[in-house]
Amino acid sequence: MNIIEVNGLTKKFKDILAVDEVVFSVLKGEIFGFLGPNGAGKTTTINMLCTLLKPTSGTATLNGYDIIKEKNRVRDSIGLVFQDPSLDEQLTARENLEFHALIYDVPLKVARERIKEVVHMVSLADRINDKVETFSGGMKRRLEIARGLLHHPKVLFLDEPTLGLDPQTRNHIWEYILDLRRKKDITIFLTTHYMDEAENCDRIAIIDRGRIIALDTPDNLKKSVGGDVITLDTADNEKAQKIIESRFGRQVAIQNGALRFEIEDSDRFIPQLFSKLDMEVISINARRPTLDDVFLNLAGRAIREESADALGIARAVVRARRMRGRS
């Protein structure tokens, strides 16, 4: 069963086409990822699905509700964790959660039970009465995930849930996300530009310049690359490129000054290659394809890792205000 159905969703900001007629659906209970570089249109798509932005055209339903005509029903069906923290630092973790329960009309008695449950889930039970300003970045993100779960949403949106966190904390957050999926009847929709994180998703939509350029399981996407990825650096790369293209019929790209191409059986290929190259080989590397290779093949460039900018923070403030207004 599809919990989200998106049809031709488009968003234009003046002359910027941020999201361009995207079509996709998300299955109930899956971890669905949006992978793409900064500015690809991931957050804009999420904002439309969360009813925080009105689409320029197209339609979408979430939990069976129309994102334009049934905004409040959609909002009651979702939990949100955005890139930039939106907790009140001066309040304790408990107060932040109680405030959220109040906004979502969860009766205080019920809220108290659920708060116990969610803080336990993200291992913050012993810090519940501490002010959020004393929390580390990872603890704040965990608290935000707990908050996003408080009203028992059908879909939890996580926009770059681990952005700016150290690798160990990122791993922890992922343990919570995977655990959540096991324990709760919930669908998780997340955006990321970290390749390794995208690997945890059941399915990934790769988005570039507002368009979905591929959608499949991580394994199938990697299989589409067509073999192992070879990176080769020699004393004469121009000549080596010509030899590989003419003798082995491979398409060779130049990336960071080295040659890059794909080959099905690298173990057998490398000795053959060495017998044909009559120049010094400085380095050679053969590896299984990653999602970065998938993106590189489809978009012609790598996904760069950049941090959130001032615009992102400004957008988060606008979003938080809108959600509180529940307009």
Ligand SMILES: Nc1ncnc2c1ncn2[C@@H]1O[C@H](COP(=O)(O)OP(=O)(O)OP(=O)(O)O)[C@@H](O)[C@H]1O
């Ligand atoms: N409120 C806005 N006004 C004008 N342009 C916007 C606005 N929000 C987003 N954009 C533009 O729309 C495009 C898509 O941005 P979006 O934030 O959706 O990308 P993203 O994939 O989520 O990237 P990031 O990870 O940096 O948030 C970008 O070109 C961005 O500059």
